[in-house]
Amino acid sequence: MYPPKSTDPVRPAFCSRGSVAGVKADDTAALHRLADLATPMALRVAVTLGIPARLRGDGDTVENLARELAVSPVGLELLLAHLATIGVVERTDATYRTTVFGTPLCTDVDPWLTMLLDATTAAGRSELAFVEMAHSVATGQEAYSRRYGQDFWTDATEHPQLRDSFDAQMTARFVTQVPQIVAGVDWSRFATLVDVGGGHGTLLAAVLEAHPDMTARLVDLERTATAAAQTFQQRGLHERATAIAGSFFDPLPPRADAYLLCDILHDWDDQHAQQILARCADAARPDSRILVIEAVGDRHTHTAHDLAMLVFYGGRDRHLHELSALAEPLGLLIDTVTDVSDHRTLVELRPGRLTPWGAERASATRSTGLTE
Numbered sequence: 001m002y003p004p005k006s007t008d009p010v011r012p013a014f015c016s017r018g019s020v021a022g023v024k025a026d027d028t029a030a031l032h033r034l035a036d037l038a039t040p041m042a043l044r045v046a047v048t049l050g051i052p053a054r055l056r057g058d059g060d061t062v063e064n065l066a067r068e069l070a071v072s073p074v075g076l077e078l079l080l081a082h083l084a085t086i087g088v089v090e091r092t093d094a095t096y097r098t099t100v101f102g103t104p105l106c107t108d109v110d111p112w113l114t115m116l117l118d119a120t121t122a123a124g125r126s127e128l129a130f131v132e133m134a135h136s137v138a139t140g141q142e143a144y145s146r147r148y149g150q151d152f153w154t155d156a157t158e159h160p161q162l163r164d165s166f167d168a169q170m171t172a173r174f175v176t177q178v179p180q181i182v183a184g185v186d187w188s189r190f191a192t193l194v195d196v197g198g199g200h201g202t203l204l205a206a207v208l209e210a211h212p213d214m215t216a217r218l219v220d221l222e223r224t225a226t227a228a229a230q231t232f233q234q235r236g237l238h239e240r241a242t243a244i245a246g247s248f249f250d251p252l253p254p255r256a257d258a259y260l261l262c263d264i265l266h267d268w269d270d271q272h273a274q275q276i277l278a279r280c281a282d283a284a285r286p287d288s289r290i291l292v293i294e295a296v297g298d299r300h301t302h303t304a305h306d307l308a309m310l311v312f313y314g315g316r317d318r319h320l321h322e323l324s325a326l327a328e329p330l331g332l333l334i335d336t337v338t339d340v341s342d343h344r345t346l347v348e349l350r351p352g353r354l355t356p357w358g359a360e361r362a363s364a365t366r367s368t369g370l371t372e
């Protein structure tokens with residue numbers, strides 16, 4: 001029967017330290033299982049090496065598999081033994097083979113799950129930065145660069161396979177959200193739109209398909225902007241949509257009716273998030289709108305996701321008062337707040353009249369410049 005009830009009943013027993021009123025032995029064991037790092041790492045290493053897929057069907061011997069993967073037979077045997085403990089593989093007389101329970105760990109069965117676990121993808125590599133979470137908790141900053149020597153975006157720019165896997169992840173995560181966001185926002189108010197950090201352009205393409213009179217520009221880093229241009233070409237939108245390779249920390253195309261920031265601000269700390277908003281404010285006309293679409297903290301609670309945003313990027317899904325605190329010194333006011341999909345809220349910002357206090361803070365913020 002899979003999965004087994006306990007991953008390793010011996011280890012929790014070692015950790016018991018006498019009794020405290022109200023504390024049950026089962027709770028201690030449950031906490032130990034939650035804290036166990038051996039199992040999540042074993043799953044990640046197995047998927048990264050492609051073991052579940054390789055051992056489907058009849059399976060194979062440790063010796064054959066170790067030779068094929070060029071890994072230590074001793075290390076592999078220990079890994080497979082633990083994978084057997086948790087029910088992902090089973091041992092026969094001479095071989096290990098993948099169980100039915102372990103089959104979703106094969107890419108062709110569940111590409112989303114395997115992408116998250118594979119340490120060579122952007123998602124899998126980022127997850128391993130959780131080892132440095134204490135740094136993020138102590139400082140409020142990202143921990144990715146502590147592990148990898150540079151921040152996520154620089155790393156992704158230097159390693160095209162990370163960049164491509166991140167973009168593929170972004171497209172896959174939004175398959176069900178895109179139609180909801182297209183339907184949930186009144187895009188017809190805008191003749192021109194700039195999608196700031198628009199990724200591969202799948203959301204923008206869907207918006208344009210639903211609104212044939214609209215034209216748009218998408219700004220993203222070079223490799224991603226090139227892919228977005230292909231999206232527009234393939235979907236016959238190239239006459240209405242242009243992809244611009246550039247940074248949203250530099251001036252944006254001016255005077256559009258709306259500037260879209262979809263899942264952008266949560267990737268950045270307060271200083272950088274405010275600088276992105278400032279670029280939108282600088283480019284906007286007095287009657288333009290800035291459309292922030294994110295999982296707003298007041299409406300959606302994803303505690304593990306928040307920790308991931310912090311550890312990977314130094315960001316978080318902000319609450320409305322936090323977004324307002326970033327926007328107001330720039331002269332941007334929250335106009336409306338609308339849930340536009342299962343997991344996203346549109347916070348619509350408009351340039352507003354500044355109080356003298358706000359104007360002072362706005363000019364101080366803009367003169368600070370960028371620390372990229």
Ligand SMILES: C[S@@+](CC[C@H](N)C(=O)[O-])C[C@H]1O[C@@H](n2cnc3c(N)ncnc32)[C@H](O)[C@@H]1O
Nearest residue numbers: 170197198199219220221224246247248262263
């Ligand atoms: C979480 S993804 C969101 C993509 C898209 N808006 C969506 O919702 O699918 C963040 C995007 O910001 C882009 N990005 C990161 N740094 C950037 C920069 N300095 N200038 C422009 N785009 C940037 C990334 O390349 C990526 O496409």
